Amino acid sequence: MAKPILTLHALEKQFGSDTALHPTTLTVEKGEFLAMMGPSGCGKSTTLRMIAGLEAPSAGQIRHWDRDITNLPPWERDMPMVWQSYALFPFMTVRQNVEFGLKQKRRHALPDRRRKAGEWLERLDIAAMADRRVNQLSGGQRQRVALARALALEPEILLLDEPLSALDAHLRLQMQAELKRLHGELGITFLYVTHSQSEAFAMADRVAILNQGHLQQIGSAREVYRAPANRFVAEFVGASTIITGTGGPDHRVETAVGTFTAKAGHPPQPGQLATVLIPSNAVTLSATETGAENAVTATFLTEEFTGSFVTLYLLLADQTQMKVQLQQSELDRITLIPGDTVHAHWPAEAAYVLKEG
């Protein structure tokens, strides 16, 4: 197996009596796009800052290839960051900002610097405003300057701390596509922190999900989606309806809204708690009872349009909310008004049982 470009070994951070990150170990492969995500306070930004050298770990080690960089000051790490607030130098022009990193430690002579910075200005389509002051730029333009500034150093690893959260939705989607494209072209390792699950899933090769300082799961987007490690990850990913019940023989689970067969995931232990995930795109709706095996009766609540999909929210008998994802075309065949009774069923092979404990 190839050596990882970055290794976090039992990395830990405490602020007084508050633990921001419990001992965490993970590796980053060269050239991959790894997204660290989770709700506010989960420790993702703290981890990124420790990697950048802006926070000192309370314990543990950070290695860059073979080199222990745990106590190295930030200016010796060569891992430029794209900031959420952009952090552009306010009294400098765009060009001066982009050249800043190149100027440090006399890495590059002036003509060389000019040329390099110029290339990146072109590449990120901001060459036209090279001599403007940064406070004259729009949010999207500043974002590009921040990117150019970091990429001009041609680093092995690029750190990104929620860089898109200040942009409006349309621009955000555009930039997501652009970042993914850049990643593909440059072959640099991207370490990306976000609280948005959709953003991470759209761009990343692998995702690491954190909650309250604990790493919940790390894996490809597909793995996390299909086989969440625990309830938190399942809820965070939000792609399924979660129903709890008691395990029975033969992959059966008894719940308050019926007894179902769940064949995916871990076999339910008879008599023990079992949590079943029903992927929202595995559910079929019908107006009448079909007599299918895994079926419930529900009340239609509301619908949400996202591009070509529609997400329907149904209310089950025990007040659990069920999420159903349909193509637009499928929805056209059923007309529903809030309050209508509807029948939903899904195949046993799609129902995933979480590992308990």
Added chain:
Amino acid sequence: MTAARWQAAWTVLVFLFILTPIASLVVFSFNADRFPSLPWGGFSLKWYVAIFQDDSVRAGFWRSLRVSAIVSVLATFIGFATAYTDYRYNFRGKLPYLAIAALPPTVPVLILGLGMLSFFSMVNLVGTLSAVIAGHVVICAPFAMALIRMRLADMSPDIEPAAWNLGASRWATMWSITIPWCMPAILAGLAITAAVSFDEFMVAWFVSGLEETLPVRILALLQGQVSPRINAIGSLVFFISITLVAIAQVITPRQAR
């Protein structure tokens, strides 16, 4: 509305009170009469001529200029260092540290003067301009510190870390990012501390001995008979101080209220 009118008139009166001594002095410095009063004695520049020819006044003036120039540089440096330390670092004992740095304006100048007189006589520095400079820096540094601290508060907290992250050491960041950002406040600090030092008489009086600064010379004249020269000296002093303060006010970037 009459109520608002009265209030406006009152406000004007208050400002007149504050500005009258300044205005009157300047006006009378051009009065040919020995005693500055009405009726007006005619326009004359003779008092300005007289002070320019007065050796003790000239000497005091140059000493004051030298002292305030040195004081402004030292006080602004210390003010900057303290403001930056407050901005960047948290440490045990930070509160007493800041208290010590910010306390001098709350101690009456008279008492500071007395204390410094005692201290400097122990080390045989009474009667030197160095003693005056040392004392003035204590009084002036808090002003520079306040101005610069306010300016630092406006700098996004990500800016310095961003510079470090791009490869700039702390010294390089200080030089190319932090100081340029603070420059308006630094310049304003230089101007204000120069003004405060130039006008300061109490500590100087206690400590300067025979090396009188200009305000000390004025104090000496004050104890004697009314002299029209003081009008001319005073106007000159006003002019310099007001110019320095005006510069500081213009440079200081202010948030729109």
Added chain:
Amino acid sequence: MAPSSKPRRRFDGFATFWGAPALIWQTAFFLVPLGLLVAMTFWAVKSYRLTPDFTARNWERMFTRDYFWTGYLYTFELAALVAVLASVIAFPAAHYLAFRASPRARRIAIFLLVTPFFTSYLVRIYSWKIILSTEGVLNVMFGWLGLGPFEMLNNAFGATIGYLTLCLPLTVMIQYFALSNIDRSLIGAAHNLGCGPLRTTVSVTIPAAKIGLILAATFAFILTFGDYVSPAYLGGGTPPTLSILIVDQTKSGNHWPRASVVAVTMVFTLITVLFAALFAAYGRPGAKK
């Protein structure tokens, strides 16, 4: 917000370079001189020479002298009076600036307030000395009206004029900032409930700006309490304030320990007043300034 990203094991030259100057300078030229004053209160003057000692004689002597207590009370009362007077005089003007003046008028006003604050207090007092004298402009003008001449110097009136010159700019400024920071919706609500302008001011505006108003009065007190120039040159020097006592003991009497006793007493009084004011303003001991 402030990171501590460096491993603390090594000596941090950068932090020390920036943290040390204030500490060194202030300790050497502020704390040590003040400490010396306190120490000197216990020293003795033997055959005109200052000798380190540990005696309570200076304290005894000062505290048993009538002129000390008269001076103390006079200084305290005068400072309190000026603090109140300055606050009352400043308030309508600060209120006008905060609520009724145009932005341009406000900018000009602030400029006119800040400037005298930094220009020679001494020279301004001298100017008053001329204006207030029996042959000065004011008395001449009174004379045209058939009044006076009034003795405006060498008494409490003169001293008060001087004190007001000293603290009025600062008092107006602090009050103005306090008033302009009040939540305007409070005032809107008061008007909505039928309060006229005067009632609003008394029952809403003033309590809301309480902290700033108390601070303004406190600074006026502190400045006046310690001032020497006004009572000496406009007040005639009698009765002597504590500041005049200090100067007398130092310049003519050359009895530094006694001067120190007066000085230390003054500092102690001022610290007490400051804490009392902060307590009154913020309502809790040890509250953040």
